[in-house]
Amino acid sequence: MSTYLIGQKTCMNCKTLNPQLPLQPCRCILGEISNMAAHNFLWSLTKNCFTFGLIGLTVSDRYASIVPVRGSSMSPTFNPTTDSFMGSLSDDHVLMEKFCLQKYKFSHGDVIVFCSPSNHKEKHVKRIIGLPGDWIGTPMTNDVVKVPNGHCWVEGDNPSSSLDSRSFGPIPLGLVKGRVTHILWPPQRVRHVERKNHQKRHSPS
Amino acid sequence: MGVRNQLSLFVTFAKEGFEKSLLVGKFFCCLHVVNTYVCTPALAYGPSMLPTINLTGDLVLAERISTRFNKVCPGDVVLVRSPVVPRRIVTKRVIGMEGDRVSYVADPKSSDKFETVVVPQGHVWIEGDNIYESNDSRKFGAVPYGLIEGRVFLR
Numbered sequence: 001m002s003t004y005l006i007g008q009k010t011c012m013n014c015k016t017l018n019p020q021l022p023l024q025p026c027r028c029i030l031g032e033i034s035n036m037a038a039h040n041f042l043w044s045l046t047k048n049c050f051t052f053g054l055i056g057l058t059v060s061d062r063y064a065s066i067v068p069v070r071g072s073s074m075s076p077t078f079n080p081t082t083d084s085f086m087g088s089l090s091d092d093h094v095l096m097e098k099f100c101l102q103k104y105k106f107s108h109g110d111v112i113v114f115c116s117p118s119n120h121k122e123k124h125v126k127r128i129i130g131l132p133g134d135w136i137g138t139p140m141t142n143d144v145v146k147v148p149n150g151h152c153w154v155e156g157d158n159p160s161s162s163l164d165s166r167s168f169g170p171i172p173l174g175l176v177k178g179r180v181t182h183i184l185w186p187p188q189r190v191r192h193v194e195r196k197n198h199q200k201r202h203s204p205s
Numbered sequence: 206m207g208v209r210n211q212l213s214l215f216v217t218f219a220k221e222g223f224e225k226s227l228l229v230g231k232f233f234c235c236l237h238v239v240n241t242y243v244c245t246p247a248l249a250y251g252p253s254m255l256p257t258i259n260l261t262g263d264l265v266l267a268e269r270i271s272t273r274f275n276k277v278c279p280g281d282v283v284l285v286r287s288p289v290v291p292r293r294i295v296t297k298r299v300i301g302m303e304g305d306r307v308s309y310v311a312d313p314k315s316s317d318k319f320e321t322v323v324v325p326q327g328h329v330w331i332e333g334d335n336i337y338e339s340n341d342s343r344k345f346g347a348v349p350y351g352l353i354e355g356r357v358f359l360r
Contacts, residue, residue, distance in 0.1 A: 051231055058234040061241055104291045115351035118327035148345075150289040174286035174352045 064097045066184060067113060069125050073162035077111070077193065078125065078183070093185035094125075094193070096178035104173050106131065106152065109195030111180040114154070117168055123177060126154035126164050127196065132173075138166060145170070152176075157196075244268040245355055247284055249296040253333030253340065257282065258296060258360070265296070267355030277329070277350075279305070282357040285331055288348050289340075296357065297331035297341050303350075309343050310336065322347075329353065 011018050011026035018026050059065075068091045069078040078092040096113050100106060106128055116122040130136045130153030136145050147153050151170035156162025165171065180193050250262035258265070267284045271277055279299050287293045301307040307330045308321045314337060324330050328347035333339025342348065 054231065054234040054238060058237045061237065115349070116327070117349040117351065118325075120327060120349065120351035148289075150287065150291055172286075172288035172349065172352060173291040174288060175349060176291075 062098060064095060065178070066093055067096050067123070067125075067178075068093050071161075073156035073158050073164070074111070074125055074127070075158040075161075077127075077157050090186065092183050092189065094180045095182040095184050096180050098178045100179045101176070104176075106173070106176075106179070107195060109197050111193050112154065112176050113178045113180065114171060114175045115177060117171055117175065124154075124163075125180065126156050126162070129153045129155045129165070130170070136165075140166065150174070242269055242273075244270075247294065247296075247355075247357075249284075249357075251296075252338040253335055254282070254296055254298070255335040255338075257298075257334045263360055265357045266359040267357045269355045271356050272353050275350075277353060277356055278302070283331070284354040284357065285348060286352045286354055288345050288352060294354055295340075297333050297339070299329050300332045300342075301330040303328055305330070311343055313337055327351075 009017055009019055011028060013032075014026060014028040016026075020026075070091055072079050078094065079090075081090070100110075106112065108128060108131060110128045111125060112128055113123055113125050116124050130147045132147050132149045132151060134147045134153065136147060136153050137143070138145065145153075147170045151172050153165045153170050155164045155166065159166075182192055183189050245267055247265050247267055248262050249258045249265050250260065251258075252260055265282075272283070277283060277299060279301055281299050282296060283299055284294050284296055287295050300309070301324045303324050303326045305324050306321055307324060308319045309330075309332065310317065311320050322330075324347050328349050330342045330347050332341045332343065336343075
């Protein structure tokens with residue numbers, strides 16, 4: 001940035017004669033200052049956005065995040081009304097916490113979010129019915145299945161419209177991405193998500 | 206007047222402490238984002254990937270970009286979360302993708318019989334390079350693609 005020598009009437013920057021010098025800065029300097037101020041403001045805004053985004057991403061990856069629940073496979077716990085008119089606005093948004101992933105310790109009746117075993121880009125929300133070592137009875141095929149080590153048996157609360165372990169079998173616990181604890185939206189349904197046990201469906205060995 | 210001075214000193218300290226902790230927090234977040242989305246180092250050890258990976262341990266770098274975009278191919282060495290113990294991450298080689306027909310020797314120590322299996326949709330077949338000492342898809346079946354954590358590209 002150039003300056004003007006005291007006593008001279010010619011600006012050193014734009015080389016024009018300015019009778020106002022040296023009492024008032026030349027207009028070219030003022031223009032530069034205001035340019036730089038706007039530039040600085042934009043730059044600091046970008047930096048703040050970037051920082052905030054980074055922190056938000058880390059928190060949502062490691063601790064908790066908010067996910068929308070689509071579909072009615074978990075009625076009446078989530079999405080009790082199928083309102084295709086409103087679309088995604090009426091979906092339940094739930095709080096998913098990731099602290100359970102540190103030890104991979106789950107209990108019967110936990111609602112979890114996991115990657116689908118047939119398509120790793122899709123995420124599903126279901127309830128854990130069986131943990132490793134449990135025997136699950138499927139009334140459809142009159143089969144009794146033992147949940148292998150490191151896997152879990154998941155089912156939706158609405159068995160008539162739910163694609164779950166009855167179709168694709170037990171899923172590895174490594175696919176679990178989080179545990180649902182609260183419903184956060186819509187406001188009239190804000191509540192804690194309870195554990196529910198299916199006493200008739202599983203019996204620990 | 207002494208109290209006011211002390212208070213302003215305290216405020217200065219608090220501001221500086223806050224800025225420093227914000228810097229540390231930003232560094233930690235940056236580290237986490239790079240670790241989760243770009244690449245991650247890992248220590249691989251055990252006999253199942255001899256001679257590619259040492260028995261006593263090799264530091265490998267695994268990138269997470271090709272797994273996110275479905276670019277994992279047969280022949281790649283990948284880090285996979287074990288389907289038997291979810292807290293453990295193992296290193297194995299991808300032998301077959303979904304839809305492939307894979308022939309493998311189930312128990313090379315006892316017999317030479319080949320078995321063939323078709324890899325289901327959304328799954329991959331992984332095997333260790335040292336099939337005599339490897340606990341892999343021949344024991345626990347094809348693993349879902351979602352369990353793949355990263356593709357090893359540097360040793």
